[in-house]
Amino acid sequence: MSQARMVKLEKDILSKNNEYADANRKMFAERGVLALNLVSSPGSGKTTLLCRTIDALRGKLPIAVIEGDQQTSSDADRIRATGAPAIQVNTGKGCHLDAHMVGHAADHLDLAEGGLLLVENVGNLVCPAGFDLGEAHKVVVLSITEGEDKPLKYPDMFAAADLMLLNKTDLLPHLDFDVEACIANARKVNPRIKVLRVSARTGEGMSDWTAWIGAARAMALTGHPLAAELKGAA
Amino acid sequence: MHEMAICESIRGILEEEAARQDFRKVGRVCLEIGRLSAVEVEALKFGFDVVMRGSLAGDARLEIVETEGRAWCMPCGQSVPIAARFDPCPDCGSHQLQVTGGEEMKIRELEVS
Ligand SMILES: Nc1nc2c(ncn2[C@@H]2O[C@H](COP(=O)(O)OP(=O)(O)O)[C@@H](O)[C@H]2O)c(=O)[nH]1
Ligand SMILES: [Mg+2]
Numbered sequence: 300m301s302q303a304r305m306v307k308l309e310k311d312i313l314s315k316n317n318e319y320a321d322a323n324r325k326m327f328a329e330r331g332v333l334a335l336n337l338v339s340s341p342g343s344g345k346t347t348l349l350c351r352t353i354d355a356l357r358g359k360l361p362i363a364v365i366e367g368d369q370q371t372s373s374d375a376d377r378i379r380a381t382g383a384p385a386i387q388v389n390t391g392k393g394c395h396l397d398a399h400m401v402g403h404a405a406d407h408l409d410l411a412e413g414g415l416l417l418v419e420n421v422g423n424l425v426c427p428a429g430f431d432l433g434e435a436h437k438v439v440v441l442s443i444t445e446g447e448d449k450p451l452k453y454p455d456m457f458a459a460a461d462l463m464l465l466n467k468t469d470l471l472p473h474l475d476f477d478v479e480a481c482i483a484n485a486r487k488v489n490p491r492i493k494v495l496r497v498s499a500r501t502g503e504g505m506s507d508w509t510a511w512i513g514a515a516r517a518m519a520l521t522g523h524p525l526a527a528e529l530k531g532a533a
Numbered sequence: 534m535h536e537m538a539i540c541e542s543i544r545g546i547l548e549e550e551a552a553r554q555d556f557r558k559v560g561r562v563c564l565e566i567g568r569l570s571a572v573e574v575e576a577l578k579f580g581f582d583v584v585m586r587g588s589l590a591g592d593a594r595l596e597i598v599e600t601e602g603r604a605w606c607m608p609c610g611q612s613v614p615i616a617a618r619f620d621p622c623p624d625c626g627s628h629q630l631q632v633t634g635g636e637e638m639k640i641r642e643l644e645v646s
């Protein structure tokens with residue numbers, strides 16, 4: 300039996316994931332791909348919103364989708380029905396996508412230069428917050444049926460997101476959801492978070508959301524050769 | 534929730550380090566977990582025993598050092614303690630805070646043989 304000794308590590312527990320995330324980020328930057336990581340609780344409307352987004356941006360830029368789900372592949376089928384390439388990643392017991400899974404899926408998708416990659420994370424407002432996928436932005440979707448206290452109950456997710464989409468605004472007349480209180484709660488955990496109100500059902504607010512995507516894409520393409528082309532097209 | 538995934542990451546790092554630093558057993562694992570890191574320490578302890586079973590750290594003792602949440606208050610221009618992300622500045626009540634500490638999730642050191 301050898302002598303016990305101390306080993307100093309000072310190593311980040313998620314360092315492996317972060318290395319994969321850095322590799323993904325580099326690959327997205329080289330291809331001029333804007334990657335967005337959509338996070339929410341189950342049923343907030345991510346897949347519906349993605350389908351509607353693909354319809355709104357059809358012909359304007361190439362879009363691919365990675366669908367994270369614990370079991371089924373029905374969300375990827377819904378995306379493929381729109382004509383966009385989609386790949387399903389089943390995480391099994393895993394409650395979040397990690398950067399390694401996303402890197403693999405992105406390889407299979409053969410992302411078009413200058414395109415948009417939309418990642419639908421596993422429906423869960425806790426775990427995906429800590430796992431960087433190499434995305435440019437986390438976008439948290441909160442539907443108004445979930446209650447205005449959610450940003451305070453899941454502060455890590457709202458702190459990690461750059462944009463909050465308040466979805467299902469078509470239901471506002473039927474509920475006593477306080478939009479301003481919800482936004483104030485989100486700003487308590489993240490003073491910089493941007494907020495857009497949308498309805499994936501009626502299409503309300505979709506043009507604001509696609510305008511945000513356009514701006515984020517211009518940012519992602521800064522310094523990339525494709526930026527000139529984008530400018531010419533605008 | 535994701536405490537299991539965190540324990541699996543720890544196990545992966547231990548196995549890698551064992552090969553690199555030439556050890557076979559881990560007797561003690563010392564972690565630094567920030568109070569704002571969204572890690573449930575009790576769930577982590579439970580997950581640790583389950584995930585390490587049968588591994589080089591199957592008998593390892595887990596030690597967790599928790600670090601306080603801290604933030605920079607922009608209106609006050611000073612560093613202040615916070616217990617949660619949505620806490621206001623304890624001095625001026627502002628939410629214009631930038632978290633500067635308490636998000637750590639690190640393996641500090643190991644006792645190995
Ligand atoms: N009323 C209303 N229902 C919506 C809206 N967006 C999604 N839904 C419904 O919410 C349910 C869950 O949507 P889905 O896109 O599967 O949510 P996901 O789990 O986040 O992917 C479905 O029944 C959708 O039709 C919306 O803006 N308004
Ligand atoms: Mg879905």
Ligand SMILES: [Zn+2]
Pocket residue numbers: 606607608609610622623624625626627
């Ligand atoms: Zn202050």
